[in-house]
Amino acid sequence: MATIQDRLRIPWSGGAKQIAFDAILPIFIIPAMLLLASMSLWWTIFTFTTVVIFLTLISRFFIKNIPHTKFFFLWTITTLTVLYFIFEFIVIPFLEILLEENIALSVLIFGFVISVCLMKKRTKQLFMIVESSRNDKEGDRLKSCNICQIKVPSRDRHCLWLDCCVGNHNRCLFISALFFATSALTYSSNLTLTSVCHPFTLYRAILLPDDCSDVYKLFELGLSFVSAVYSLALAAILLLLFLQQLVLVSLGITAKEWNKLPLVSKLCLGMFANRPHSKGFCRNWTQVICWSGNPQYEQFNQEV
Numbered sequence: 001m002a003t004i005q006d007r008l009r010i011p012w013s014g015g016a017k018q019i020a021f022d023a024i025l026p027i028f029i030i031p032a033m034l035l036l037a038s039m040s041l042w043w044t045i046f047t048f049t050t051v052v053i054f055l056t057l058i059s060r061f062f063i064k065n066i067p068h069t070k071f072f073f074l075w076t077i078t079t080l081t082v083l084y085f086i087f088e089f090i091v092i093p094f095l096e097i098l099l100e101e102n103i104a105l106s107v108l109i110f111g112f113v114i115s116v117c118l119m120k121k122r123t124k125q126l127f128m129i130v131e132s133s134r135n136d137k138e139g140d141r142l143k144s145c146n147i148c149q150i151k152v153p154s155r156d157r158h159c160l161w162l163d164c165c166v167g168n169h170n171r172c173l174f175i176s177a178l179f180f181a182t183s184a185l186t187y188s189s190n191l192t193l194t195s196v197c198h199p200f201t202l203y204r205a206i207l208l209p210d211d212c213s214d215v216y217k218l219f220e221l222g223l224s225f226v227s228a229v230y231s232l233a234l235a236a237i238l239l240l241l242f243l244q245q246l247v248l249v250s251l252g253i254t255a256k257e258w259n260k261l262p263l264v265s266k267l268c269l270g271m272f273a274n275r276p277h278s279k280g281f282c283r284n285w286t287q288v289i290c291w292s293g294n295p296q297y298e299q300f301n302q303e304v
């Protein structure tokens with residue numbers, strides 16, 4: 001693996017730039033997956049199932065052997081780029097999408113991109129926090145991340161797909177990123193499906209797809225259809241993550257603490273569990289939304 005990685009270089013001003021072999025895999029896998037899936041219904045089921053199994057196996061391998069891999073982050077970027085490209089250059093020419101619908105979708109995508117950029121920016125700022133701020137007055141529990149090599153306040157998780165640690169410093173941005181991503185994926189899949197399938201109107205207001213049996217007869221229709229199915233599957237996963245974050249912040253616990261709860265507590269949404277770091281619903285949310293007001297953080301910035 002190290003030899004292959006060493007030989008992979010792209011011409012760059014000032015000398016060839018080394019690129020990681022594992023990081024570029026999504027650039028080939030995602031377009032290939034969508035192209036194969038667009039051939040027929042059976043190819044769609046086969047391809048998506050294979051990719052889920054592949055991702056499950058390879059994620060275990062990468063986490064164990066290459067924890068700093070950019071594979072998952074490149075998967076996110078490639079997915080965003082490919083889905084947007086298909087929507088703009090294949091679905092839009094069907095002339096079924098209104099300009100304002102296209103603008104609304106672009107705004108949602110822009111919201112997601114901005115949220116992720118700010119998340120990463122805030123995590124980079126954490127490098128400025130020194131050991132002396134370990135015990136802050138607001139009760140943020142600084143925990144180390146082996147991948148980022150930093151201490152993160154009330155660390156929730158290291159999100160491999162965004163290549164960024166999630167803690168109290170950027171949790172509201174993580175939640176907004178999940179919200180924008182879920183909305184954009186659901187909206188784009190609905191627009192696509194109602195363009196390529198026979199639509200019907202629900203309550204005279206909501207347009208939904210009805211019969212999609214003809215989509216595999218034309219390449220453009222098939223590709224648009226599978227991109228919408230892929231978007232919808234991602235939206236369902238992100239919606240669960242979004243709801244999980246709402247519950248965790250309300251309870252004042254992290255994902256790791258949630259996983260340790262007994263099943264009975266989880267079924268009661270953790271409301272009766274022992275939560276020593278919770279400050280109550282309102283203060284938990286205030287702490288997450290107004291994290292930049294952390295006194296130690298500001299004090300340290302002033303010293304810098």
Ligand SMILES: [Zn+2]
Pocket residue numbers: 145146147148149157158159164165166
């Ligand atoms: Zn991390």
